[in-house]
Amino acid sequence: MLKTTMLFVATFFLVSACSDSVSPNKPVKNPVSTAKSSKATDSISKNDSNSQGDISKDDVKSSDALADTTEKELTQPVEVFKDAKPVQIVEPKTDVVQTDVPPVVKDAPPVLGDPPPPEVTVPVVTHPLDGRLMAISAVHSGKLLTINGYGVDLDGGNAEQWSPGTYSPGLNTWRFYATGNSNEYYLQLQYYGEMGRFLTVDQGSAFDGANIVQWWGVAGLHQTFIFDDMGGGRYQIRAKHSGKCLDVSLAGGGMNDGDNVQQWTCWGGNNQLWTLTEVWRIM
Numbered sequence: 001m002l003k004t005t006m007l008f009v010a011t012f013f014l015v016s017a018c019s020d021s022v023s024p025n026k027p028v029k030n031p032v033s034t035a036k037s038s039k040a041t042d043s044i045s046k047n048d049s050n051s052q053g054d055i056s057k058d059d060v061k062s063s064d065a066l067a068d069t070t071e072k073e074l075t076q077p078v079e080v081f082k083d084a085k086p087v088q089i090v091e092p093k094t095d096v097v098q099t100d101v102p103p104v105v106k107d108a109p110p111v112l113g114d115p116p117p118p119e120v121t122v123p124v125v126t127h128p129l130d131g132r133l134m135a136i137s138a139v140h141s142g143k144l145l146t147i148n149g150y151g152v153d154l155d156g157g158n159a160e161q162w163s164p165g166t167y168s169p170g171l172n173t174w175r176f177y178a179t180g181n182s183n184e185y186y187l188q189l190q191y192y193g194e195m196g197r198f199l200t201v202d203q204g205s206a207f208d209g210a211n212i213v214q215w216w217g218v219a220g221l222h223q224t225f226i227f228d229d230m231g232g233g234r235y236q237i238r239a240k241h242s243g244k245c246l247d248v249s250l251a252g253g254g255m256n257d258g259d260n261v262q263q264w265t266c267w268g269g270n271n272q273l274w275t276l277t278e279v280w281r282i283m
Contacts, residue, residue: 133279136274137274145172146159147171148160157197159261173279179224184224189214198216225239235274248271
């Protein structure tokens with residue numbers, strides 16, 4: 001019975017071996033290479049087991065060292081770099097004045113839109129006598145500023161004072177023409193109307209005593225006269241080129257017909273003050 005059993009087992013293993021060697025799906029193994037491979041596998045397994053044991057020991061040692069280092073770093077103060085520069089904290093300046101923001105003025109009225117332009121004072125030019133016919137009388141004597149009748153047709157005809165009615169009204173009536181400045185006028189004798197000559201300081205002299213005459217045309221400042229209102233209807237008449245006043249000479253007392261009219265430094269006497277009487281028509 002024992003023999004029969006052993007024979008059966010041997011036959012089974014033999015059939016199995018033959019089937020493995022004949023199977024088309026399995027490669028035929030070289031017994032030599034198989035032996036070598038088995039030896040190499042055993043060697044690698046031993047090395048792996050040894051290495052695993054060594055790594056586990058090293059890992060334990062490394063974790064212990066890491067824990068000691070971390071504990072030391074946490075307990076020791078942080079070391080400052082020698083070359084490190086301290087950080088400066090810059091605070092914003094509060095005293096800087098912004099140039100584009102206007103300063104706040106206390107009690108200033110609110111500004112609505114553009115500010116109004118500054119007020120410009122324009123001098124008022126007045127010519128109350130422009131174009132008017134006037135008789136001019138000396139305050140001290142009441143006589144009229146007159147061109148002597150003998151020189152009425154001539155340049156240089158002399159200016160004198162004469163009583164009203166002595167000569168034709170054309171010889172003592174004057175038309176006023178404004179020059180452009182306030183209270184400055186040319187005076188034209190009306191004996192020949194618009195062809196009359198103009199009151200003039202002879203030769204444009206600036207000296208005291210220069211004679212007052214008539215002359216053709218308007219040639220300059222020595223024919224321009226400024227009428228200063230002295231109040232009470234009285235005027236001071238000044239030649240613009242010299243600033244001197246029309247003056248009735250007091251050499252003969254200043255009260256007579258024919259007393260000369262000249263220019264003289266203004267001093268405020270009645271022989272330098274004149275009144276104006278408007279003439280509506282020349283007889």
